[in-house]
Amino acid sequence: MTRFEYQIQSYPLNQKASLAQMQDDLNLRGEQGWELVSVIPATFAHTGHTALFKRVLAAPDDGGSGL
Template sequence: MKKFEYQIITYPMDKKTSLIAMQDDLNARGKEGWEVVSVSSSEFANIGHTAFLKRAISYEGGTS
């Protein structure tokens, strides 16, 4: 049975964090084996975007 580890990343909603920067960061994490499973955003709470990622891990505890 596959096992997974998870990461939650929040990208603040400000002018410094562009969608291109968010895309570049997610692409870099994708090269490390992370997969985006969901993204949530909240303009009203001024939180920004939150990405939920997962990747498979080996039984020995390392990345598969």
């Protein structure tokens, strides 16, 4: 069964460069295997955009011999 881990990140939009910083962070997370699954717009999350990410967890090592 595929298992996932999740991250939630807020991006304050109070600076001119904040969208560029958000894009840089999204690209970095993508390189780390995170998939952006949803964004809550700043109109609902009063602190800025909130992004929800997920990525597949590695299969747990069952300690078996592999035979």
